[in-house]
Every structure is written in C-alpha cells, then in structure tokens.
Amino acid sequence: MWWTGYQDQPYSMGVIDHDRSPEGRVRMTLFRLAPAAYAWDILQFPYQGGELAGSGEAAWVDINGDERPELVAWLRASNDTLFDACKSCPFIIHEQTYTESRDGLQLHDMRVLPSPYATFTLFVRLLGEGNRAAAVRLLRDPARVTEAVTAAWGDRRRAKAWLLEYGEEERWPRWLEFLHHGVKGDQRYVVHFELKEGRWIISDWVTPHHTGGPAARDSVTAAPKRAGTPAGRSPAPKPATPRGKP
Structure with a gap:
C-alpha cells in the first residue's frame, strides 16, 4: 500500500497473482482507497486492464525512489519463427515496466532482457534482413559475418531452421x-558469448566433432529433462583463437 498523491484517491494497493501452472499467466489487481477511507475500490483487474502479457514473474519496485512503486514484470516471449528450442533450454524474456497514473498502471517500457540466446536470435534476424552493418556489431570478430552469410544463417525459406538443443550446465549459460x-x-x-561494454556479443563459434542423436529428441515435443550435455556427447569445445582483433 502506498500514498498516491491524489486527494480523492489517497492510497493504492496492488496484488500480483499467478495461475497454478508454471506456465500460467501473471495477473495484477489495483485497488484505490475511497476518499472517506471507508472502502477499497477496484480500479484495474484481470481482463479489464490488469492482464500482463504472458507467463513469468512480477514484482513491485520503487525504481526512482519516490515511495510510489512501479510494477516490473519478466515475461516469457515468443521467439522469431526461425527458432525452436528444447523445453528446458533458455528462452526470450520481455522486461516490462508499468508506472502509475490517476487512471491506473500503464505500460511505460518494454525491452528484451539481454542474454546470449537473445543476442544470437537478433544476429540471425539481422542477417535475414540484409543488415550486415548492425549484425557485425554483435561479433567480437566482425570479419566472421561473411562466414555466417555464406552459410545462409539468415535464410527464411524454412520455419524453425534453427534448433537450440542444449547449453552450458549453468542457470545462465x-x-x-x-x-x-x-x-x-x-x-x-557451438556458439560462445561474452559480455562487452554491458551487452552480450558472439565471441566465437565452432562446429563440434560429435554427430549427436536425432534432433527431434531435443525439440519442443521431445525435450530432455535438463539443458545439459546429452548422453554420449562431450562438453562443448573451447573457443578457437580469435581471427581478428577484439
């Protein structure tokens, strides 16, 4: 509960709840105290302005220190149609910030939460758009963009042309x-990433020597229980020596 600054609606109270399913939606209900302080009125509720756009987590955070919290949500987002992934693999997350006005909470900002997977999908999408100038900014070695173009990484003639099979056995690979x-x-x-000047870039990629099992076993319909190294596979090779200056 917090002071709103509006004399006719002096206090707000927000409630966040989730569906029971781990993949269920996040919902928000916003209450305002009546002027005489005798009752709480519902200002926003699910399906009437209080519905967040996906499943995930949300929290009340006083971002600017004015003692009036903002609502920040981290929600699972749909990826580019060029990509598919195992169920336990990383996914794209939208970070959404809602700020309060007299009419209730309104979307103030939405962005993709930076991650190695988000960087790679953006790189492939930029190649598909023919935007090499933007794509090279996501590489430690800009010269390697030619290799990716030659291999037709951005070709869009097939849906789900890229399958994320597994990754480093860490929560944030x-x-x-x-x-x-x-x-x-x-x-x-096998694609390696590094953090440079506050953003994720592609540091290297190599072609592994193992052949792997059927790709279908790692698909959305037949995913492994964990995003680790599948049985019979060796860990990912270490990045090769960079071909150009960082």
Whole structure:
C-alpha cells in the first residue's frame, strides 16, 4: 500500500497473482482507497486492464525512489519463427515496466532482457534482413559475418531452421549448441558469448566433432529433462583463437 498523491484517491494497493501452472499467466489487481477511507475500490483487474502479457514473474519496485512503486514484470516471449528450442533450454524474456497514473498502471517500457540466446536470435534476424552493418556489431570478430552469410544463417525459406538443443550446465549459460537446418544440409554449431561494454556479443563459434542423436529428441515435443550435455556427447569445445582483433 502506498500514498498516491491524489486527494480523492489517497492510497493504492496492488496484488500480483499467478495461475497454478508454471506456465500460467501473471495477473495484477489495483485497488484505490475511497476518499472517506471507508472502502477499497477496484480500479484495474484481470481482463479489464490488469492482464500482463504472458507467463513469468512480477514484482513491485520503487525504481526512482519516490515511495510510489512501479510494477516490473519478466515475461516469457515468443521467439522469431526461425527458432525452436528444447523445453528446458533458455528462452526470450520481455522486461516490462508499468508506472502509475490517476487512471491506473500503464505500460511505460518494454525491452528484451539481454542474454546470449537473445543476442544470437537478433544476429540471425539481422542477417535475414540484409543488415550486415548492425549484425557485425554483435561479433567480437566482425570479419566472421561473411562466414555466417555464406552459410545462409539468415535464410527464411524454412520455419524453425534453427534448433537450440542444449547449453552450458549453468542457470545462465554462456555457450549454446544449435542445429541449423540450412540450405546446404544440417550443421551443428557451438556458439560462445561474452559480455562487452554491458551487452552480450558472439565471441566465437565452432562446429563440434560429435554427430549427436536425432534432433527431434531435443525439440519442443521431445525435450530432455535438463539443458545439459546429452548422453554420449562431450562438453562443448573451447573457443578457437580469435581471427581478428577484439
């Protein structure tokens, strides 16, 4: 509960709740205290302005220190149609910030939460758009963009051309393995990432020596129980020596 600054609606109270399912939606209800302080009125409620756009987590956070909290939500988002992933693999997260006005909470900002997976999907999408100038800014070695273009990484003639199979056995992995259903046939890549000047970039990629099992076992319909190294596979190779200056 917090002071609103509005004399006719002096206090607000917000409630966040979730569906029982882990993949259920996040909901928000906002109450305002009546002027005579005899009752709470419902200002926003689910399906009437209080519905957040997805499943995930949300919290009340006083971002600017004015003792009036904002609502921040981290919600699972749909990825580009070029990508598919195992159920236990990383996914794209939207960070949404809601600020309060007299009419209630309104969306103030929405952005993709930075992550290695988000960087790679953006890189592939930029290649598909023919925007090499923007794509090279996501690489430690800009010269390697030619290699990705030659391999038709951004080709959009096939949906779900990229399958994220697994990654480093960490909650926030720094390398990921993809299976690319390319125009020249299937090829796996182990892609490494690093944080540079506050943003994730692609530091290297290599083609692993193992052949792996059927890609379908790691798909959305047949996912492994954990996003670790599948049985019979060795850990990802270490990044090769950079081909150009960082």
